[in-house]
Amino acid sequence: MERGKTKENELGKLFADVSSLSQPDAIKWLQKHNWNLQKALDSYFEIAVGSARASKQKPAVKIVGETSSSKHIEEMNHERMQENLGVGVEEATITVTIGQSDEEEFAEDQIEQEPKSEGATPIVIDLVSDEEQSDIEEITIPGDAEDHGKGQFEASTENTHSGLGTMGANNEPDVAGGGITMLSWNIDGLDLECLPQRARAVCNTIALHRPDVVCFQEVIEPYRDYLVKHTRGYHLVTGGDEGYYTAILLKKSRLDLLGHEIIPYPTTRMMRNLLIVKTRLLGLDLCFMTSHLESTRACAKERQKQLKCLLKNIESAPQSSAAIFAGDTNLRDKEVSEIGGLPWRIHDMWVTLGSSPDTQYTWDTFVNDNLGHSNKSHFRFDRIYFRGALDFSPKLLPHSLRLVGTEQLMCEMFPSDHWGMLAHWDLEQ
Template sequence: MGIASRTLKILSYNVSFREDLEMDKRMEAIGDLIQLHSPDLICFQEVTSRSYCIFQQSRWWKLYRCSVTEKPTYRQYFCLQLSKLAVKSYIRKPFNNSIMGRVLCVAEVEVQADMPLVVASSHLESPCPKWDKMFSKERVDQAKEALNFLKKDVNVIFCGDMNWDEELDGQFPLPEGWVDAWVQYRPGENGWTFDTKSNQMLSGNWPLQKRLDRFVCNLRDFKIRRIDMVGMEAIPGLSYCKKKLIDMEALPGLSYCKKKGKNKKLMVPVLPSDHYGLLLTICIK
């Protein structure tokens, strides 16, 4: 089936670097989502050397072309792009101001003649409350730097974990002609991809409900069909004990497991990641 007669799907997913939290089974669950939705392009954030190796050994991996030849090294949290389409060019551009080594990944993929499509992804600077550093200025500057770099292209999708918080960062700095896919096509829905209430794996954390992950687009020859959230279901039969960070009662369906003394830990389900993934569907106009 030719591209002109079907849709294109792009998946963006922060897969969580937590190697101590059922890494193998979580990455297998993400692989199940890939096989279910069959995205044409995948943009991962927080890939580690271990999760990279798990992906490489998965059945779905051979269906994709990996945009990079090197693999993540120890304690490096990598942005990774994969494509079923031919990749005409690929750039990894470090941000000028990143303390955390964050980069902009840009791939031009071959859709059809005279119809270029650029898919860019990143993991913008993360807030660090423990350091008393929220890195809002760095994050805003990185968003502007990325969009300025991409402005020359006529069909652009920029996605990833933007770590964006309107209360700290203001409105995302979209140039004229760009749209935020969730705002445009799911109006009235919160779109929280990091949600300590609905993602029970995060139960016991400090409350946080934010739309950290986003797709922003500037498309001349394509149109957005839909955007969906994925990875919202717990992995069947899998749970773990975690430290209860805040004083709260167990949510329905959860139970506590006791340690020696007065300390308690919370028994919670395991989801594919602490973030939900986003799946964007586009088609030619």
């Protein structure tokens, strides 16, 4: 498929930011992988990990792409892809179809940024107030009208696929009663296909549910700018400003932003870290955390290191503070078991609510065909861990968990290759 030089350069810049290659080398690497950004990244890091293991190098990545023959690279890529088939590897076929009007929608004025906190690198953006008129287009929700054909709405968060969702209309949480609602979602910003439509659907989901906290993974700069424009009444704290990164949104009308920090993962090869935001709600101190743990099956050991780091930070939160982590962990259950499971004070939201199969698989290529996998698989990659305040009231009581983003859009893609998780806790005095 013919692609303009502008789009090739955009993909090359993004790949270069993530991999630390020069942009010309990044473009060559993408060409070898048919401009499939996620496949190129996975292959790049798989080869880097294998090379480091073979030579027993320290964590610094050795660039091997241009020092190996094309035939050798192709053989290694084929071997890695065969190894990963059927295990939920995150790969995406990038078809760049963004038109001029869509580019303009994603192109925003320079964002005024607050100074970075000491010893960390989050960016905090203060979004406009709840009182301002929202630009987000009106959503028609199934059930609101007799006839709601596909052409009438772009984003519905009702789960219509068999086995998806646990919270019906008669089981909605009592948000007015002082609970906490959180949305966590890997929004797959690395896949540029239908990105404006998909980003709009994610923002529509926020507008519909008005969660107190939103944890995003795989945010890229155009997506961040779109959030700034279309998400109202939230603080936006990002876990970086280059390549792709995480972000946390806090509803300003309910949560006070007290501080924020980034905990680096020393041996990551994929720009991963732990973003922590400290807040207060109704007299209760809360630490919200998000992360995107190392991807691909070959990186299990690094992923386990990162899991231990985030669990340690949940445990070490002040006793007077509740701590909630939500993110894309890429974990397989055996990897959690191999490190001894979760500490006794830390709870898995899905397990606590009864391990329902309806909300088990957040990565499900049996239903979600965004990436066009021929081999189907499903995994519980996205997880929520929490620890209540140990010596303080009110207490966190898990209420419900559901999956969102399960409706296909008019562009015939889902908002992301992951389902989002919408969780609610009640607060008991």
